[in-house]
Structures are given as C-alpha cells and as structure tokens.
Amino acid sequence: MPGHGLQGSKLSRGFSGLVLLGALLVVAGLVGLVYTEAATLTSMLLFGWLLLIGGLIGLLHAIQSRGTDYFWLGVVVAAMYIAAGVVVIRHPHGTAEALTMFAALLFLTGGVFRLVGSLVVRGPQFGWTLLQGAFGLLLGLLVLFDWPHSSLYVLGLFFSLTLLFDGLSLIGIGVGGRRIVSLV
Numbered sequence: 515m516p517g518h519g520l521q522g523s524k525l526s527r528g529f530s531g532l533v534l535l536g537a538l539l540v541v542a543g544l545v546g547l548v549y550t551e552a553a554t555l556t557s558m559l560l561f562g563w564l565l566l567i568g569g570l571i572g573l574l575h576a577i578q579s580r581g582t583d584y585f586w587l588g589v590v591v592a593a594m595y596i597a598a599g600v601v602v603i604r605h606p607h608g609t610a611e612a613l614t615m616f617a618a619l620l621f622l623t624g625g626v627f628r629l630v631g632s633l634v635v636r637g638p639q640f641g642w643t644l645l646q647g648a649f650g651l652l653l654g655l656l657v658l659f660d661w662p663h664s665s666l667y668v669l670g671l672f673f674s675l676t677l678l679f680d681g682l683s684l685i686g687i688g689v690g691g692r693r694i695v696s697l698v
Contacts, residue, residue, distance in 0.1 A: 529695065532688030539681025546674025553670030558606035558613075566599030607665070614665035617672075618657035625650025 546553035569592045576588030602609045628647030632640050657664045 529688040529691035532684045532691070534688075536681040536684030536686075536688060539677045539684065541681075543674045543676070543678025543681055546670055546677060550667035550670035550674065553674050554610050554666060554668070555606050555670075557669055557673040558602060558609050562599050562602030562606065562609070564599070565595050565602060569593070569595030569597075569599055610669055611662045611665040614657060614668045615661055617668065618654045618661060618664075621650045621654030621657065623654075625652070625654055 546556075572588060572592035572595055576585055576592055579585055579588060625647045628643050628650060630647075632643035632647055635643075637643070657668055
C-alpha cells in the first residue's frame, strides 16, 4: 500500500502535536501552581473576555435574526453576557471572591450530601463515598474559613491543576497514539 506510509506519517505528526500541546499545558500548569494569584487573575480575565466576546457574538446573532420571535430574548441574553464580561474584566478580584465563595459552598453542600447519603444508603461504595463527603466538607471549610484571602489562590490553583492534568493526558494520548501508529 503506497499511501499507508504517508497516512502513518500524518498521524504520527498529529500525535506529536498533541504531545507538544500537552507539554505546553503542563508548563503553564506548573507556572500557575507557583504563581497562583497571577493564575487566578488570569483565569478571571480570560473568563471576562470569553463572556464579552460571547455576548458580542450573541448580539450579532440576535441582529441577524431580526423579525423572529426570539429577537428580544437574544438581545437581552447578549446584553447580560456583555455586562457580566465588563464587570468581570473591571473587577477580577471581586469576581474571584464571589466565585471562591460559591466554590466553597458547593464543596460544603456536596460534602454534606455525600456524607449523609453514604450513611443512609450504605451501598457497596460506602467507604469511598464517606471519604469523598468528608474531603468535600473539609475542603469547603478550609476555603470558607480563609475567605476572602483564599480567593487569591483557590481558583488559580484549580485552573493550574486542570492545565497540568489536561497536559499530562494529552501527552499520554500523543505518546500512546504514536506507539500504535508505529506498530501498524
């Protein structure tokens, strides 16, 4: 098969690209773990710009759909996205504080529900569910007791850990994919 080598070469380059992207994400994640406050602010600004751009695109879409029943709904939703984006960009620290409080409350709520659920149901995963609940409750309390100071690092820590693990996953997929292509 004359084309088989060419296809394998293209696949191998594609997997090499995944490894490179993964390595970049790992480096960004590690840098973010060192500079968690900068990672928090960066993630807030990125979030704000995504809201703003999404709102502008939504507004363009609403304008294109003038005369439909959903025109005003599209305009209102786009305006809310734009307003939220502007607020997040202008006040990244306040946004980080609010989202950190929200995260703490989610951890607390999830932890309590897992703890109570594991004690009530006592299913086959009782121990793991109990441990998850206790961990969620503890994490929520730690974030909450250090709030608002925790808002300087919590979101950046989560953002950086996500980059790190996504990067490691891409490296694993890229290396594994290249090995499979070389075997075929």
